[in-house]
Amino acid sequence: MGVSEPVKKVGIVTIVGRSNYGNRLQNYALVKVWQEFGYIAETIKLPNRRTPQRVAKDLVLKLLGKPTSDPESSSNQNRLANFDKFDLLVNLKNVSTLEEIHPDEFSYFSVGSDQVWNPGVFSGREELFFLKFAEPNQKIALAPSMACESLSSEQAKSLLDGLSGFSHLSVREQRGAELIKQHTGLDARVICDPTLVLSADEWRLVASGQLTPKKPYVFTYLLGGMSSEAAEVLNNVTEYGRLTVVALSDRQNPDEIDAGPSEFIDLIDNAVHVVTDSFHAAVFSSILESPLTIVHRPGGASMFSRLEQLSQMLDISEKVYGSPSYDISLAGNYEGVPERINRAREKFLEYLRGCLNG
Helix, strand or coil: CCCCCCCCEEEEECCCCCCCHHHHHHHHHHHHHHHHCCCEEEEEECCCCCCHHHHHHHHHHHHCCCCCCCHHHHCCHHHHHHHHHHHCCCCEEECCCHHHCCHHHCCEEEECCCCCCCHHHHCCCHHHHCCCCCCHHHEEECCCCCCCCCCCHHHHHHHHHHHCCCCCCEECCHHHHHHHHHHHCCCCEECCCHHHHCCHHHHHCCCCCCCCCCCCEEEEECCCCCCHHHHHHHHHHCCCCCCEEEEECCCCCCCCCCCCHHHHHHHHHCCCEEEECCHHHHHHHHHHCCCEEECCCCCCHHHHHHHHHHHHHHCCHHHECCCCCCCHHHCCCCCCHHHHHHHHHHHHHHHHHHHHCC
């Protein structure tokens, strides 16, 4: 009897929740990428951190009738169930503490993508999001996002300390690479979000049309709410209300359908137009070639840099409201975009191969 090959396993460290579609979809994409390289991937999930300050703040917000800091609290059980159903695909490993993670059971740990290196996210959880529990040769930064334009001296110190054990560094945005170089002296490769690594056909395999309207509709995913820009675009693309609007956000409103990540994919795929201020909604529109208009998120200048970089990488600036080349008649024109996505995909895979080959 031959000796069986040892199981190769990877632990994925990312943000895990049941409200943000892009968060769950990038997690799934990483699982599929690792599978293609011959690894079993487990997504490590710790209990949500709720500091006494956050608990107190949420109580005040609730008394004032305002949304709390926990977007899941606004979702009904059907929506949460659809998120839970999708999470079966990412192989969650629930642990109560980091001590329950045994590095010798894993070949590697990858951190990313999503905003795991955003100072507001990693603060207080440096041990997790900088993989301090792992051996140096096990650490791989796989397109983490910093999602900020600058760092305070204290944040820069935490970043320097956190990155000191990494031999393989990448980030999702150019600004993130610049901040790492400025504050640590280290070089980080800029690679695409992992959702771009999977093809349209691969995404359609996990899409669900159970909530997709049969009649033509416009889809919106506006994390900053209905801005004046979004309202103007919607008036145009719905022919002043003639077409139905299907609206989603990461905080479920009473009139929103109970879509999970699988339904999110199908709603974008079949929309006559997508209007969004979200990075991932723009990504999926581009992968699935759905007519798209990107609008600015009120007060979200630091977030918009990610969308600007995406529009430059894919050369879709004509889909960005207010850009010099903006032209709503070209919302569905994706000439050359599949080739640009393929180049970004190859750059991502080249980086990961380099990590695994030392």
